[in-house]
Amino acid sequence: MLTQFAIVIFQVIIILALAPLLSGIIKKVKAFLQMRKGPGIFQPYYDIAKLLRKDSVVSENVSWIFHAAPIISFVAVLTAGLIIPVYISNMPFSFAGDLIAVVYLFALARFFIALASLDAGSSFGGMGGSREMFISSLVEPAMMLSIFAIALNVGTTNLSVISGAVSSMGLDAISPYHLLAFVALFIIAIAETGRIPVDNPATHLELTMIHEAMILEYSGKQLAIVELGAMMKQLLVFSLLANIFFPWGIASELSAAGIALSLIVFIIKIVVIGVVIAMVETSTAKWRLFRLPNLLSISLMLSFLALISFIIVKGG
Amino acid sequence: MSELVFGSKMMQLLIALILVSTFMILGSTRLYSCVRAFGIQSFLLAGVAGIVAYSTGKSDIYIVAILTLVIKAAVIPYIFIYIIREIKVKREIALYVNISPSLIIGGVLVVISYYLVRSINIRTELSSFALSASISLVSIGLFIMISRKKAIMQMLGILLMENGLFLGAISLTYGMPLLVELGIFFDVLIGVLIMGILIFRINRTFESIDTDMLKTLIG
Numbered sequence: 232m233l234t235q236f237a238i239v240i241f242q243v244i245i246i247l248a249l250a251p252l253l254s255g256i257i258k259k260v261k262a263f264l265q266m267r268k269g270p271g272i273f274q275p276y277y278d279i280a281k282l283l284r285k286d287s288v289v290s291e292n293v294s295w296i297f298h299a300a301p302i303i304s305f306v307a308v309l310t311a312g313l314i315i316p317v318y319i320s321n322m323p324f325s326f327a328g329d330l331i332a333v334v335y336l337f338a339l340a341r342f343f344i345a346l347a348s349l350d351a352g353s354s355f356g357g358m359g360g361s362r363e364m365f366i367s368s369l370v371e372p373a374m375m376l377s378i379f380a381i382a383l384n385v386g387t388t389n390l391s392v393i394s395g396a397v398s399s400m401g402l403d404a405i406s407p408y409h410l411l412a413f414v415a416l417f418i419i420a421i422a423e424t425g426r427i428p429v430d431n432p433a434t435h436l437e438l439t440m441i442h443e444a445m446i447l448e449y450s451g452k453q454l455a456i457v458e459l460g461a462m463m464k465q466l467l468v469f470s471l472l473a474n475i476f477f478p479w480g481i482a483s484e485l486s487a488a489g490i491a492l493s494l495i496v497f498i499i500k501i502v503v504i505g506v507v508i509a510m511v512e513t514s515t516a517k518w519r520l521f522r523l524p525n526l527l528s529i530s531l532m533l534s535f536l537a538l539i540s541f542i543i544v545k546g547g
Numbered sequence: 548m549s550e551l552v553f554g555s556k557m558m559q560l561l562i563a564l565i566l567v568s569t570f571m572i573l574g575s576t577r578l579y580s581c582v583r584a585f586g587i588q589s590f591l592l593a594g595v596a597g598i599v600a601y602s603t604g605k606s607d608i609y610i611v612a613i614l615t616l617v618i619k620a621a622v623i624p625y626i627f628i629y630i631i632r633e634i635k636v637k638r639e640i641a642l643y644v645n646i647s648p649s650l651i652i653g654g655v656l657v658v659i660s661y662y663l664v665r666s667i668n669i670r671t672e673l674s675s676f677a678l679s680a681s682i683s684l685v686s687i688g689l690f691i692m693i694s695r696k697k698a699i700m701q702m703l704g705i706l707l708m709e710n711g712l713f714l715g716a717i718s719l720t721y722g723m724p725l726l727v728e729l730g731i732f733f734d735v736l737i738g739v740l741i742m743g744i745l746i747f748r749i750n751r752t753f754e755s756i757d758t759d760m761l762k763t764l765i766g
Contacts, residue, residue, distance in 0.1 A: 407563030524647050525650075539657055543664075
């Protein structure tokens with residue numbers, strides 16, 4: 232019982248501690264690729280620490296939703312973090328929810344941020360909120376379908392079991408549907424974390440911004456919570472990619488050496504994914520909003536193909 | 548035995564990637580990215596041929612693989628890029644069917660080809676996967692030919708169909724005799740050259756390579 236608590240608490244600490252670092256690393260790699268020096272990789276920590284010390288400036292017209300939304304979305308993402316395997320494949324809370332719960336916890340977080348963006352009544356906020364909802368309506372089905380292909384192979388939607396099973400299969404797990412679903416989920420990860428073909432995370436005043444437009448009204452502590460929530464979500468989406476599709480090296484039992492190794496492997500994996508995302512971001516231009524359905528329907532089609540090829544290969 | 552298992556696994560992965568590249572052609576709105584996706588697909592096809600050659604040990608399939616690499620993955624994309632550059636065509640492709648519906652139709656075509664293959668009752672999982680991928684490539688190529696307006700895309704569609712047939716042939720029967728294979732490569736190359744010249748002529752006569760324009764009378 233006590234060890235179970237320890238696992239959960241350690242997982243929360245890891246997610247909170249690594250999320251800003253991942254953002255920092257992606258920013259640094261991007262700066263390197265663009266021949267800039269760029270801020271240090273610990274800059275997001277300083278930013279959040281500074282924001283937490285500042286007071287919030289809040290519009291007079293907002294309701295309680297504006298104050299509640301950052302906390303609700305932060306908690307929703309953190310709850311998803313209790314179900315997604317990060318450094319150990321049998322999470323104690325895995326009985327509480329599966330991949331569908333994760334998708335909808337992300338949706339809950341997104342819903343409240345979008346609601347808060349409408350609450351302040353600024354024109355930017357409304358624009359950002361409507362765009363975010365537009366994209367999320369395309370992202371959700373593709374995200375579920377792509378993980379379903381793997382879930383079908385293992386026979387459960389429980390993320391911990393999927394991760395453990397794929398890990399124990401070793402290289403046998405690599406198959407057409409695995410590959411197709413991975414490509415599909417990678418596109419989804421770009422959309423879900425607001426990266427460049429979909430949204431530009433580096434902009435604060437541009438007509439095309441989505442996430443930044445939604446949180447434009449926030450400042451001080453609330454902004455820190457929203458930003459940290461977004462970074463956590465990014466880390467969790469990456470660890471979903473890493474631990475569902477190539478979970479090799481993840482610890483399945485509780486032992487100090489195993490967990491240390493699995494943690495190191497995990498950090499290497501998410502840094503590699505982060506570097507690839509930074510390369511994609513540097514080499515592509517942001518897409519027009521109305522071209523995004525094309526990108527996301529490619530992802531939807533690929534996850535659909537993954538399901539089909541699972542049926543073909545396994546002979547349904 | 549384990550080498551054979553590894554080979555069939557690699558082949559399944561390559562075929563999956565070939566399907567991905569087909570959907571890249573279907574999903575992109577730029578001529579250059581379509582051509583690039585076709586080049587990648589041919590490269591992967593050469594990989595499939597290479598694996599077949601390695602696992603069967605037939606040396607003539609190596610030649611086929613190298614020819615695929617040289618002609619389909621290098622020369623033909625180069626001819627495409629040359630044509631696009633020379634006739635200074637607008638780089639966006641014109642469509643009869645929009646991108647998202649095209650992708651959905653592509654998915655439906657894959658399902659249909661899977662059901663076709665399932666009714667044939669084939670022995671191994673690899674060959675049923677390869678055959679259904681091959682049939683879907685042929686049907687998606689046909690779909691590209693009828694749903695895109697530019698003459699270049701029609702050329703790309705027919706080459707996609709040819710790739711599909713090649714995939715089916717090489718993975719099911721381990722290749723046709725080398726002489727037949729050489730003849731096909733020669734045909735494809737000459738076909739591309741002739742189609743290229745045809746596109747130049749269409750462009751000169753109609754000042755566009757939009758096949759919609761071909762319906763109008765020129766006095």
